[in-house]
Amino acid sequence: MHAEVIIPRNISRLRSTLIYRVPEPLAGILRPGHEVRIPLKTKKISGTVARILTDAPAYPTKDILEIINLQPYLAPWQMRLMLWISDYYACPLYKALELFVPKRILRKHRPPATEEIYPDSPAVPRELHTLTPDQQKILDEILASQKRVSLIHGITGSGKTEIYLHAAKYLIGRGRQVLMLVPEISLTPQTVSYFERIFEGKIAVIHSRLTDTQKTIAWKNIFENQAQVVIGSRSALFAPFQNLGLIIMDEEHEFSYKQDQSPRYHARDVILKIAEFLPEVKVVFGSATPSVETYYRAKNGEFNLLFLTERIERQPLPKISIIDMRDELKKKNYSVFSEHLADEIAQTLNRKEQAILFLNKRGTNSAVICRECGYVAKCKNCSSAMTYHFWGQSSQRPAPTLICHHCGYNTLPPLTCPICKSMAIRFIGSGTEKVENELAKLFPTAKILRADKDTTRKRESFKKIYCDFRDHKADILIGTQLISHGLHLSKVSLVGIMLADIGLLFPDFRAGEKTFQLLTQVAGRAGRILRKNNLADKVIIQTYMPENPILRAVQNYDYEKMYESEISARRPSKYPPFSHLIKLTFSHKDEQECIKAINRAKALLREKTRAIRQTADKGVNIFEISAYPSFWPKIKGKYIYNILIKTLAPNPEIVAPFIDIEGWKIDVDPISTL
Numbered sequence: 088m089h090a091e092v093i094i095p096r097n098i099s100r101l102r103s104t105l106i107y108r109v110p111e112p113l114a115g116i117l118r119p120g121h122e123v124r125i126p127l128k129t130k131k132i133s134g135t136v137a138r139i140l141t142d143a144p145a146y147p148t149k150d151i152l153e154i155i156n157l158q159p160y161l162a163p164w165q166m167r168l169m170l171w172i173s174d175y176y177a178c179p180l181y182k183a184l185e186l187f188v189p190k191r192i193l194r195k196h197r198p199p200a201t202e203e204i205y206p207d208s209p210a211v212p213r214e215l216h217t218l219t220p221d222q223q224k225i226l227d228e229i230l231a232s233q234k235r236v237s238l239i240h241g242i243t244g245s246g247k248t249e250i251y252l253h254a255a256k257y258l259i260g261r262g263r264q265v266l267m268l269v270p271e272i273s274l275t276p277q278t279v280s281y282f283e284r285i286f287e288g289k290i291a292v293i294h295s296r297l298t299d300t301q302k303t304i305a306w307k308n309i310f311e312n313q314a315q316v317v318i319g320s321r322s323a324l325f326a327p328f329q330n331l332g333l334i335i336m337d338e339e340h341e342f343s344y345k346q347d348q349s350p351r352y353h354a355r356d357v358i359l360k361i362a363e364f365l366p367e368v369k370v371v372f373g374s375a376t377p378s379v380e381t382y383y384r385a386k387n388g389e390f391n392l393l394f395l396t397e398r399i400e401r402q403p404l405p406k407i408s409i410i411d412m413r414d415e416l417k418k419k420n421y422s423v424f425s426e427h428l429a430d431e432i433a434q435t436l437n438r439k440e441q442a443i444l445f446l447n448k449r450g451t452n453s454a455v456i457c458r459e460c461g462y463v464a465k466c467k468n469c470s471s472a473m474t475y476h477f478w479g480q481s482s483q484r485p486a487p488t489l490i491c492h493h494c495g496y497n498t499l500p501p502l503t504c505p506i507c508k509s510m511a512i513r514f515i516g517s518g519t520e521k522v523e524n525e526l527a528k529l530f531p532t533a534k535i536l537r538a539d540k541d542t543t544r545k546r547e548s549f550k551k552i553y554c555d556f557r558d559h560k561a562d563i564l565i566g567t568q569l570i571s572h573g574l575h576l577s578k579v580s581l582v583g584i585m586l587a588d589i590g591l592l593f594p595d596f597r598a599g600e601k602t603f604q605l606l607t608q609v610a611g612r613a614g615r616i617l618r619k620n621n622l623a624d625k626v627i628i629q630t631y632m633p634e635n636p637i638l639r640a641v642q643n644y645d646y647e648k649m650y651e652s653e654i655s656a657r658r659p660s661k662y663p664p665f666s667h668l669i670k671l672t673f674s675h676k677d678e679q680e681c682i683k684a685i686n687r688a689k690a691l692l693r694e695k696t697r698a699i700r701q702t703a704d705k706g707v708n709i710f711e712i713s714a715y716p717s718f719w720p721k722i723k724g725k726y727i728y729n730i731l732i733k734t735l736a737p738n739p740e741i742v743a744p745f746i747d748i749e750g751w752k753i754d755v756d757p758i759s760t761l
């Protein structure tokens with residue numbers, strides 16, 4: 088008997104597994120997932136058994152020396168999941184393994200010292216609400232249905248979270264573990280606090296910012312079944328559950344569920360694999376704006392499709408109006424605020440209520456140009472325009488700086504044009520900083536908070552901004568997409584979207600869907616309570632493209648319209664859900680090297696496709712292979728080219744030659760084609 092053993096990455100960069108003989112005493116005991124000691128050259132190292140092989144290899148092999156831990160860290164279903172991730176997402180096995188076991192445990196093979204305390208503020212206990220009949224019906228269907236995967240399509244504030252809490256409680260009552268996934272822990276303080284308050288003492292919180300020690304302690308609590316509820320961002324999927332019964336994925340459409348480095352997995356697809364391996368697990372996806380792909384599958388009967396169409400207490404959805412910013416220019420209003428928005432902000436302040444202003448661009452101005460010769464200040468390492476930050480890198484005192492949002496390179500803004508020496512340097516476009524400056528001039532007594540990457544660099548800073556705003560220590564919150572999630576704030580009666588056009592202009596097939604989702608989420612921050620003064624809450628969208636169908640769909644809360652238009656656009660061009668995409672990216676300092684590598688790869692891919700087509704009985708369904716420079720053709724001094732493969736099912740064999748090869752990146756089911 089032989090075994091294929093995963094080698095830790097620091098030992099071998101070339102091979103991720105080696106084959107060893109299983110000596111007689113270990114045969115029959117050894118299982119996939121076991122940590123074993125193995126000889127490698129002159130050393131003894133530890134590795135993880137990936138597979139037991141029945142056929143001996145044609146070459147001589149060394150023996151496995153011993154089993155290190157008799158209880159494998161990974162259950163058989165987790166081993167299968169790990170192999171699937173390495174196969175499907177085309178990543179080396181050791182990288183897939185590192186998802187599951189904290190490095191510290193893999194390295195030291197011992198649990199952490201228990202005196203290290205898990206930091207936690209004491210939670211005020213909270214009772215569950217009694218579900219409304221609509222909520223109860225959905226809960227019953229989730230629990231009773233033959234289909235194990237359910238999608239709740241419920242508008243913001245319709246009570247989805249309350250259903251999750253009830254479902255979780257039900258399964259814990261039956262001795263099962265529950266996983267609650269959120270897009271990002273630090274951005275969803277309210278959902279996390281609900282769960283912490285209801286499941287105090289049996290909950291583990293997992294996210295990527297935990298220290299190694301915190302991670303190891305949480306891991307151990309789950310492994311030993313002391314934590315029955317796990318709430319976390321995507322990495323929580325790989326916690327060592329012992330008897331998982333329910334997986335909830337809130338805000339299913341969020342792109343942060345996709346990991347942007349190898350293994351580039353998508354949490355939704357990993358969940359569906361887990362459900363396939365563990366037939367007793369129930370899955371609940373929830374969103375006000377489900378991804379087009381998931382909605383397509385639900386509509387085709389693959390998932391339970393459940394609707395919540397009314398807000399709790401039947402609060403009306405806020406009225407959304409669209410302002411044509413071209414009219415403002417005609418009126419010679421050059422400010423970032425239309426007259427209407429400025430007027431509504433004034434009224435909101437008068438009523439002692441709060442406003443949220445959203446702009447998906449940080450900084451003061453988005454570009455610095457010369458009006459004489461057209462010069463644009465660009466990063467010396469990247470192809471992108473530099474952003475002007477009046478406050479520089481800190482918010483303490485003004486420090487005018489140009490910052491590259493790709494690599495962080497910063498420099499002083501030019502006073503004269505470096506090309507034609509003209510003084511006609513202009514700062515164009517606006518970011519959150521500029522909105523803040525103009526707002527302060529317009530409403531000098533209003534208290535303003537700003538939440539963007541510049542103000543939330545520190546661990547707890549978003550939570551602080553959120554708490555200050557919730558406690559009405561400020562009147563207006565300005566923010567980027569950081570503020571689009573899970574904030575239920577009862578005093579917010581106005582939401583202003585400063586410029587809706589930013590996302591719509593990206594040349595990507597998901598641009599419309601993504602903009603619809605983002606703007607709908609942001610709009611959903613208003614209209615949270617029924618106002619005594621009988622004034623409905625308002626959402627104001629400013630744009631230069633008022634006729635855009637996506638913006639119209641946002642205005643009318645018409646998800647179906649957006650969905651139908653996306654589906655009819657993607658069907659003929661075979662974009663997801665009508666295909667899977669694989670994006671291969673090559674980057675190099677020398678552009679000619681890039682082009683050579685891309686051309687060679689394209690030829691190889693064509694050849695492989697042909698070869699597979701000849702041997703496979705059904706043929707392979709590769710629709711298209713195309714190559715093009717990235718939307719950001721140069722980043723951090725390297726040129727970037729993409730190859731896009733459209734296929735019916737990702738075939739691991741096709742991309743195998745590019746796995747772990749210097750310069751290449753493989754992204755299966757990428758978020759964007761850019």
Ligand code: ADP
Nearest residue numbers: 216217218219242243244245246247248249399
């Ligand atoms: P969603 O997750 O769909 O945005 P939530 O579950 O957060 O909605 O519910 C919105 C608000 O309504 C919350 O303040 C929540 O506490 C409240 N709520 C939800 N369900 C009920 C219920 N059955 N009875 C009373 N209040 C409820």
Ligand code: ZN
Nearest residue numbers: 457460504507
């Ligand atoms: Zn110039």
Ligand code: ZN
Nearest residue numbers: 466469491494
């Ligand atoms: Zn740069």
